[in-house]
Amino acid sequence: MGPGGCAFLLSLLLGSFISSFQKKTLQSVCGRPVYSGRVVGGKDAAATRWPWQVSLQLSNSHVCGGSLLSDRWIVTAAHCLQMTRIPFLYTVQLGSVERDNLDEGVILRVSQIVIHPTYSNVSGDIALLRLFSRVTYSSSILPICLSNVKKKRLIIPDSCWVTGWGKLKEEDADYPTILQEAEVPIIKRQKCENIYNPLGSFLPQIQPVIMETMICAGDVKKGKDTCQGDSGGPLACHIDGIWILIGLSSWGRGCGISFPGIYTNVTYYQKWIMSVISRAEVLGANNLNLSDFLFSIVPLSLALLGPSCVFGSNILPGE
Known part of the structure; x- marks a missing residue:
């Protein structure tokens, strides 16, 4: 087997191993805060209660x-990025209820922005x-879970939780510093449609x-509601003992x-989320912060592939 073929087999082996390793780690920590909102009409949040909460900032100002979905990915609303889509102008703050x-918190810079292809006004608002670098999980920084896509239907509880640093009242000029x-x-879609579009039942030809x-x-x-500044923040539900992200504050x-x-x-957008993350991680496999892990697994991988696979020294990952 030539060097090219060996390199391909090695990448497949390592990619599969790393993918399963990361997936297991993520599933074992997501949606499980140690601690076991306005948001209008809410209250101050306790530290570590919502460890996935992120403040997206532009020029060091909360927007x-x-x-947090994983140690390198954040999900927010697409309309939050209307001012500019230049990634390095944005930072995120994690790990503190006090903006x-x-x-207490950490500030990390954004390296890539991916807007949903159908985004237009309120449609596809995700x-x-x-992030440029991976976050280190702690009691105050943990990802939230996505629903299990293998299940046919996610049963959403009657009530869930919203969090954010948005205005306490629409007429307020200032934003709270405490999450x-x-x-x-949760309101059923038809009931909500009747509230927003009371004439819809009389004019069925109108788009919902x-x-x-x-x-x-x-x-x-x-x-109790979200307000300006809460956009992109989570609507989180406690389901089967874990916290699952089911919504993003939109409009x-x-x-x-x-x-x-x-x-x-x-x-609804979960398959797109997983597709984007998986594709990006495969393309950026050389940027994984797993140097020590790779140093130990590469020799084993080469042994499994056989003695014909001989490489030079340029196989070490870099950040």
Whole structure:
């Protein structure tokens, strides 16, 4: 076997091993905070309660929320990136409920922005951010789980939680410095459609306002809702003992008054999310921060491939 063939087989072997290693690690930590919102009408969040919460910042100023999906990927709303799509202008803060507290949190720079191809206004309002460097998991920094795509249907609880550093009231000029949390009821799509489009039942030819790509949630009576600055932040549900990301704060009419909030349906876009991340990780395999791991597994891999596979010294990964 020639060097080219050996290199190909080695990459397949290592890629499969690393992929299963990372998947197992991610599944064992996601959605499991140690600690076992406004968000309008909410309250201050306790430290480590929402360790996947991200503050997306442009020129060191908070613009949106987001959620940590893995040690290198963030998911947020596409409309949060309207001002510019130049990755290195954005940073994310993780690990602190107090925004801009550099003593507690960590700041990481964005290296890549991936906008959903169908994004237009409120449609396809989802984007992925790849970080320059990998985060180190801790009690205050952990990813949130995505739903198990193998299940035919995800049963969403009657209420879930929203978090963010958005305005406490629509008319407020300032944003809170402490992460806010609120439990909000999930509203069925048809009921939400009737709220936003009361004439829809009389004019069936009109395109629905609330599409299957969206989730509706909020407590209008108690004034619990998301607001400006919460966009892109998580709508998280506690299902089967773990926290699952089912929505991203996307749009609405007002804040906590008359209309519930509309969220991007993350489950609907989950195959796209996994496809983007998988493709990027394969293309960037040489940038994995697993040097020590590779130093130990490469000799074993070569042995398994046979003595005909002989390489030079230029096989070491680099960041």
